[in-house]
Structures are given as structure tokens and as C-alpha cells.
Amino acid sequence: MPRLAPSILSADFGRLAQDLQMIEAAGAQVVHVDVMDGHFVPNITIGPVGAQAVSHNSALPLDVHLMISDPEKYLDAFIAAGAAWLTFHIEATDHAHRLAEHIKGAGVRAGVSINPGTPVSSLEAILKYVDYVLVMTVNPGFGGQSFIDGSLEKIAAVRDLIEIVNPAVEIEVDGGITTSNAAEVLAAGADTLVAGSAVFGADDPAGAVREFLDLF
Ligand code: DX5
Ligand code: ZN
Numbered sequence: 001m002p003r004l005a006p007s008i009l010s011a012d013f014g015r016l017a018q019d020l021q022m023i024e025a026a027g028a029q030v031v032h033v034d035v036m037d038g039h040f041v042p043n044i045t046i047g048p049v050g051a052q053a054v055s056h057n058s059a060l061p062l063d064v065h066l067m068i069s070d071p072e073k074y075l076d077a078f079i080a081a082g083a084a085w086l087t088f089h090i091e092a093t094d095h096a097h098r099l100a101e102h103i104k105g106a107g108v109r110a111g112v113s114i115n116p117g118t119p120v121s122s123l124e125a126i127l128k129y130v131d132y133v134l135v136m137t138v139n140p141g142f143g144g145q146s147f148i149d150g151s152l153e154k155i156a157a158v159r160d161l162i163e164i165v166n167p168a169v170e171i172e173v174d175g176g177i178t179t180s181n182a183a184e185v186l187a188a189g190a191d192t193l194v195a196g197s198a199v200f201g202a203d204d205p206a207g208a209v210r211e212f213l214d215l216f
Contacts, residue, residue, distance in 0.1 A: 002186055002216045004209060005030035005063050005172070007196035008054060009045065010143045020058040023199065026209035030085070031060045032174070032194045034143075035078070037068035040092055041141035048077040055082025065113065065174065065194075067140045068092065072099055079106045087111035087134045087172075090122050100129040111172065115140060116148050120157045127165040132192070133158055137185075138175030143196040147176030152188045159189030179211045186216070 006028050011019040020031060033051050038044040055062045061084035068074060071088035072095065078086055086103045090096055090112050103110035112126050113134035123133060135155050138145035155173060162169045173185050174194035182193055195212065202208035 002190065003029040003192040004212045004216075005032040005192050005194045006199040006209065007032040007034055007143065007174070007194050008200075009034045010196035010200035012200070016053065017057040019200065019205070020054065020060075022206050023209055024058060024060055026206040027213050028060065028199075028209050030063045030192065031058050032063045032065060032196075034140075034196075035064060035066050035068060036141065040069045040089065041067045043141045048074070048081040051078055051083065052081040061085060063087070063172075063192075063194075065111075065134060066092075072102075075099065075102055076106075079103070079108055083108055085109040085111060085132070087113050087132075089113045089115065089140075090126065091115055091118055096126045097129055100126060104129075104131070113140075113174075114158075116151070116154075120154060120161055123158065123161060124165060127162060127169055130169060132170040132172050133162070134172045134174055134194075135190075136175050137173055137177070140175070144201065145176055147178075147181055152184055155185065155188040155190060162189075179208070179215065182212055182215050 006023045036043045036045040063085040064083040100110040109131040111132045137151040170191040172192040173190040177195045178198045
């Protein structure tokens with residue numbers, strides 16, 4: 001069964017607790033938290049304090065997406081903040097295996113993410129050691145961007161590589177996901193869909209969550 005992970009990047013931070021309760025009540029299975037450092041990506045969001053506030057106000061597993069340089073310096077802070085899933089970018093480290101082992105050693109699901117411009121082949125050596133791959137279908141940094149053409153083929157190529165190297169690995173897809181393209185993203189091989197603006201930018205965010213779930 002696929003999962004929906006609403007991204008709080010597009011939520012109202014002044015009423016985050018209510019927004020978190022709303023997505024949970026509507027049936028979302030995961031809450032996605034985007035961490036940006038103004039260095040790996042051209043935007044700054046929240047750090048461990050913000051992630052902890054999300055964790056304290058939601059019963060959903062906290063899915064922390066680190067879009068930061070030097071991710072190894074901050075893994076423990078986000079684990080302490082309550083991350084149940086923790087993703088680093090393959091482009092941000094020379095030591096992906098060490099990071100994945102560290103995350104899993106803490107009892108947290110380890111994910112590795114690739115940017116749109118990063119080849120699928122860059123995942124080959126790390127797939128044995130992670131629980132999921134986060135395929136970016138926009139250039140990370142901002143919510144509300146359009147799904148990049150050709151991303152369905154890339155997701156399918158990641159799925160093919162997973163089947164060869166480690167079939168237990170799941171795929172999460174992030175960026176430009178809407179109720180219009182969700183079905184084809186799932187068909188290409190996704191297990192978890194991240195949606196920010198398509199949920200929190202909707203007139204009826206709870207209805208948008210339910211609309212996604214109806215497609216699953
Ligand atoms: C983008 C973030 C995404 C973002 C998705 O850098 O990683 O998680 O919140 O937003 P939408 O769904 O609006 O593309
Ligand atoms: Zn994200």
C-alpha cells in the first residue's frame with residue numbers, strides 16, 4: 001500500500017499543530033520535513049528544533065529530508081529530534097555508506113536522495129545499505145515547482161536497479177506531485193509520495209489528502 005507524506009514546507013507555520021492534526025486525521029501515513037541550509041540548496045528552512053516541534057505535535061512517523069552540506073554533522077541532532085526516517089543526499093557526502101549505517105544503527109530508516117541531474121548509477125553502491133531512495137523530481141529548494149519531464153523514466157530506472165541490487169529498498173518521490181500525476185508516479189515504481197503545495201496549497205487540504213489516498 002503506498003503512503004502519502006505531506007510536506008510541511010507548504011503548511012502554515014503559525015498553526016502547524018492544527019495542520020499536523022488535520023493531515024493525520026485525513027489519513028496521511030507520514031509527515032515530511034524539509035531541512036535546507038542555504039548552502040546545499042538556495043533556501044533555508046528549519047533545523048532540529050523545528051523538527052522536534054513537528055515530532056511533538058504529530059503521531060505520524062517523522063520523515064526528515066536533509067538538503068544540507070555535511071549531513072554527517074547533523075544526523076544525531078535530527079535523530080534526537082524524533083526522526084523515524086532520515087534522508088541525506090548522495091551529492092552531499094563522500095561517505096554515504098557510513099551515514100546509512102549510522103542512521104540504521106540508531107534504529108531509524110535510512111534514505112538516500114538524488115537530485116534530478118544526478119545519474120541513477122550513482123546509487124548502485126549504496127543500495128545494499130539503505131531502506132529507501134528519495135528521487136527528487138524537482139531541483140530541491142522550494143515547494144510549488146513543476147514535476148520535471150523525464151522523471152517517470154528515472155523512477156522506473158531506479159526501480160530496475162533496485163530489483164537487481166536490493167529489492168527490499170523502497171522509493172519515495174518528492175517534488176511537483178499532484179493528484180493528476182500521482183497514479184503514474186506510483187505506476188513507475190514509487191512507494192511513498194511527498195506532496196507539499198498539492199496538500200497545503202489546496203482550498204481543502206484534508207480533502208486533498210483523501211483524494212490522494214483514493215488513488216492508492
Ligand atoms: C523541495 C522539497 C519538497 C517540497 C515539495 O525541495 O524537498 O519536499 O516540499 O513541494 P511540492 O510538493 O510543492 O513540490
Ligand atoms: Zn523534501
